[in-house]
Amino acid sequence: MIDWKKILIPVSAIVILLLLWELLVWVMGWPDYKMASPSDLWPAFLRYQELFWLYGWQTLWRTVVGLGVAVVFGTLLGMIMGLSKVMNDALYPLLVGFNAIPKATVVPVIALMFVGQHDFNTILMAFMISFFPIAVSVAIGLSTLEPEYRDILRSLGASRMTVFWKIALPKTLPEFFGALKVAVTLAFIGTNLVEIITPHGRGLGHLFQSAQTNSDFPLMFAVLLALAALGIVLYYAVVALEYIFAGWAVRTAH
Amino acid sequence: MENLIDIKGVTHAYKTKAGPFPVLRDLNIAIPQHSFCAVVGPSGCGKSTLTRLIAGLMFPDQGEVWLHGELVKSPRKTVGMAFQNPVLLEWRTILQNVILPLEIVAPSMPKAQKEARAKELLALVGLEGFENKRPSELSGGMRQRASLCRALVHKPDIIILDEPFGALDAFTREDLWQTMHQLRAKEPFTALLITHDLRESVYLGDQVVVLSGRPATTQYVMQVDVPGPRPLEMLYEPETVERLAVLRREIQIAQGRAVA
Structure with a gap:
């Protein structure tokens, strides 16, 4: 059975927010270049509908591919760090330093390194910005496994690999999905960063850029809203995956 | 002796x-x-x-x-082990938790046989009917009973x-404590x-x-x-x-x- 309350409450919250926004702009009498109101956005959406779908798709698939690479790389890195104390000590400061570099400064660097490889650059940035939380959470999940869990299987002569597959890995899944929720938003930011800073005619970031160039303020706000909507879709896709693969942890929490 | x-x-x-x-x-x-x-x-x-x-x-x-x-x-x-913390695997049912040692010790044993053995032990400790529950759905005492079953399922020497x-x-x-005596009477260890x-x-x-x-x-x-x-x-x-x-x-x- 569908719990209508669960859908109705967040949807009403969105509607109320839009109404307040509309009211604020109307009361203050702001022109659309200061703050566009929701009623200005709809015409902008309709006028550029095809571009929204096309660019939205480009932003979406590059984010998902970047995130996918981050999941594979971050998990492997987390495994190495979680299972080896030496590797953890060696890699942790490097990772923290890498993560501390503002990614906006890296965009021109990779744009010069891989000139014209726009899809590749965008995916690379989405990956670079989002693998850190995944690696850290997997590493922590593996290294904080209580010794009793290990002993139960080790005392039966099970190999390290068996302990890893049967216990350590599934036990890390809740932490992994917690990190993935952070990573999915980061990857999305990474994609848009590249689309806006190095204009190459692709993605919602490009639509934002051209709206700015043409002083089409309602379109700029409409793009922001589309980005928010896409972000919500991506986030809840991760939540759905979490429910499928680590539903036992979600249910335990209640 | x-x-x-x-x-x-x-x-x-x-x-x-x-x-x-x-x-x-x-x-x-x-x-x-x-x-x-x-x-x-x-x-x-x-x-x-x-x-x-x-x-x-x-x-x-x-x-x-x-x-x-x-x-x-x-x-x-x-060897079978049980600790103060029952360390059951939350993503497995009680039955699947008890079977775990058999997966290591007797990987070739048919699944039905593994399950029958686990069910037999669960019944001995009074957990009949809880086979398909998750550990989080059981009380601390029941979790510890399941943990004892897991320690015994592969008939360890000790x-x-x-x-x-x-x-x-x-x-x-x-x-x-009484359950331990009953277990020993049924199945010496x-x-x-x-x-x-x-x-x-x-x-x-x-x-x-x-x-x-x-x-x-x-x-x-x-x-x-x-x-x-x-x-x-x-x-x-x-x-x-x-x-x-x-x-x-x-x-x-x-x-x-x-x-x-």
């Missing part, structure tokens, strides 16, 4: 930056087959080290651990119990129990070994010649009270609070 476990002159120290940190010194324990040995001693005296040595997860600096006439040199498939009843409330603990509870050691143990303070050595061994399954009333008999008084005094000596 041949001893199933023979711990002979075991001495062990952990290596730390400040030098060796001795935990066991010339420790001797002998456990005959199908007998129940309770080990008590002051906090931090090396009891958990002892369990890891028997399980073959660690090896002593000096001395020998013999299991079933073989020197313990590596982990073996003939089960090592590291304070499995320590975190339970008093009534649940007494229930589980050899056990080594680490505990802080003297009543528990006398009620469950065929022998009670008192360890000294660190580094631990065998300070005192008490035989409890009462056949099982023992009724709970045994706890209130004068002989039990006398035994408890003797053990209490031995613990005080071990703690350095009384002289022998």
Whole structure:
């Protein structure tokens, strides 16, 4: 059975927010270049509908591919760090330093390194910005496994690999999905960063850029809203995956 | 009778930056087959080290651990373990949790046979009908019962119990003590129990070994010649009270609070 309350409450919250926004702009009498109101956005959406779908798709698939690479790389890195104390000590400061570099400064660097490889650059940035939380959470999940869990299987002569597959890995899944929720938003930011800073005619970031160039303020706000909507879709896709693969942890929490 | 476990002159120290940190010194324990040995001693005296040595997860600096006439040199498939924390796997059902050791020890055993064996044990400890529940849906006492089933499912030579009843409330603990006697009556096994509870050691143990303070050595061994399954009333008999008084005094000596 569908719990209508669960859908109705967040949807009403969105509607109320839009109404307040509309009211604020109307009361203050702001022109659309200061703050566009929701009623200005709809015409902008309709006028550029095809571009929204096309660019939205480009932003979406590059984010998902970047995130996918981050999941594979971050998990492997987390495994190495979680299972080896030496590797953890060696890699942790490097990772923290890498993560501390503002990614906006890296965009021109990779744009010069891989000139014209726009899809590749965008995916690379989405990956670079989002693998850190995944690696850290997997590493922590593996290294904080209580010794009793290990002993139960080790005392039966099970190999390290068996302990890893049967216990350590599934036990890390809740932490992994917690990190993935952070990573999915980061990857999305990474994609848009590249689309806006190095204009190459692709993605919602490009639509934002051209709206700015043409002083089409309602379109700029409409793009922001589309980005928010896409972000919500991506986030809840991760939540759905979490429910499928680590539903036992979600249910335990209640 | 041949001893199933023979711990002979075991001495062990952990290596730390400040030098060796001795935990066991010339420790001797002998456990005959199908007998129940309770080990008590002051906090931090090396009891958990002892369990890891028997399980073959660690090896002593000096001395020998013999299991079933073989020197313990590596982990073996003939040990079952249960801890204070039941450490059940949250993503498995109770039945699948109990089966876990069989997946390692007898991977070729048909699934139906594994499940039948697990169900048989779950019924023995009163968990019939809970096979498909998740650990989070069970009470602490029930989780510990499931953990005992997992320790026994592969018919180990010995089960090592590291304070499995320590975190339970008093009534649940007494229930589980009785369950242990019922299990032993149905399916004899050899056990080594680490505990802080003297009543528990006398009620469950065929022998009670008192360890000294660190580094631990065998300070005192008490035989409890009462056949099982023992009724709970045994706890209130004068002989039990006398035994408890003797053990209490031995613990005080071990703690350095009384002289022998």
